[in-house]
Amino acid sequence: KKLTACLQGQQGVDADKRSKKLPLTTLAQCLMEGSAVLGDDSLLGKMLRLCGEAEDKLAQELIHFELQVERDVIEPLFVLAEVEIPNIQKQRKHLAKLVLDMDSSRTRTSSRLTCTILWPKK
Template identity: 65%
Template sequence: MKKQFNRMRQLANQTVGRAEKTEVLSDDLLHIERRLELVRLVSHNTHKRLVSCLQGQPGTDTEKRHKKLPLTTLSQAMQEGGSQLGDDGLIGRMMDVCGEAESRLATELMQHEVQIEKDILDPLNQLAEVEIPNILKQRKQLAKLVLDYDSGKTRWYQATKSNNQAMAAKADSLKDEMDEALNKVEICKDQLSADLYNFASKEGDYARYYVMLLEAQADYHRRSLAALEAAIPTIQIQQDSWMEKPAFGTLLEEHLKRSSREIALPLEACVMMLLETGMKEEV
């Protein structure tokens, strides 16, 4: 409690300029420190936006993820529709083949998102929510230790200059407290400096996440395109085969020839009905 009170008093005196503030970090380290929070913020925002781009639910196993994808449900609907229509018509065949293609696309998407989560999302989250906060936490601890040291130094200096014998007698003990506080500052500063330089040295690794994102997306689109290109010829063959079937006019001619008629029986019946009911002369 007393230590906290001394910190607050020392901070107040430094704020209004009545006490000196010890700066233990070099300019290089202060520059790295200023980047820490900015890197944390942009990494957090990127992670959040990238998660929103995923169609599957992060953190779930691959089977559940695959089932929940919109492409999977589309594939199932197409294949069920094709099964209901059967192979007698072209629509049923097309829906079945397209359904299989959509299923392959869903598998490619699921594998892509799992890779994105493992190689990019998890590291970004680790950086923004664990690594940088730990360094910032240590920086706050150093600031507290520096306040303890500055407070101890101020009290020791006042004791050495005081004419009060009681205060002068405490100078040695205050000097010991100041030295102990300085030792803690040095230990914390060394550890923080190592962490800051380590962070700076890994900037290339952190930047690599964004390269990996584009590479993963490019690979995913190539595999998806390959799946589509593999399905399109099959669909085209069935389409062309269906279009080569005899047209309605050819079938009608064949029917008239076999039945030795000049007009099809259904058409003849319709014409006769019109003559009898709708085309009589008015009396």
């Protein structure tokens, strides 16, 4: 849960929806709109367009990275935390019970052997 909070986009949503909610994408759109208003004739307009394209590429890379982290790190950890660890804990409890049963059986067997040795049947 803490890892998913670190992601800037929403978890489990496709790339297009993530892109719309990302601040980098919004900034890129604003820069592109500003460049359209100023036009490519002005130096500032060209600079805004260039920066907008760069921000858009950064946003796409961030989305790609977050999808990859979600697929390669978060989902396996979720399966580990939600499925594997409870199974391991259940198996440990069962093993502890079996060990106790084995110890009590061993004690009973040992005491029977002791009784048999001390008081042999006639």
